[in-house]
Amino acid sequence: RVYELKQFVVKDAPQTVYYIPDFISEEEEACLLQQVYKSPKTKWTQLSGRRLQNWGGSPHPKGMLVENIPDWLRTYCDRISSLGAFSGRTANHVLVNEYKAGEGIMPHEDGPLYHPTVSTISLGSHALLDFYRPVGSQEGAAPQTEENRFVFSLLLRPRSLLLLQDETYLRLLHGIRGRGQDPLTDQVVNLPAARAQPGETLTRGTRVSLTIRHVPKVIKTKLVLGRK
Ligand SMILES: O=C(O)CCC(=O)C(=O)O
């Protein structure tokens, strides 16, 4: 399993980043987008700079109350899990994020409630995912601006799969700048795999991402209706 993934490792990133272009087909992308936009309006949460759908339950320190993941997402949870992404476990949680051109997500850590692997399928448009050292992690008196905490970026093309593990997931923050255009520099470490050149500028459209993860601590409700 790991052997199959090995060819997709991003060598210029700290360990461990896999970037798989065209992980899904255009038909699958279209179907997924259709399903995302067919979901009930109440499934969306509006945040500043993006909209969000949560599937599988709300992760909680005491355990996640498991909710059903619909088949259209379950297929991808299974497909990614069978790559060995979650050390033999199966993904049970999906966040759907929608970003309009110019929107983004502040640098953050995903926190301890998830297995330390995140997998992301991008739909509709690209994004530049930026990585930062946490505040306070550098010696000396240099001001801790976002700029000098910045480490590298990854270009996520539509239909690609990104897998982040280990150091990259645990020690760095990740975010997406809220802007409409992305100039590509050599700080984007997966340009060849993403079939792009430094110096190019990509214009953003609406991107929908599926963030697929495994939440180890769950509570399964035993609701047995109509029985003693
Ligand atoms: O849209 C993305 O690729 C990133 C989403 C993310 O970081 C999150 O939901 O925690």
Ligand SMILES: [Fe+2]
């Ligand atoms: Fe995140």
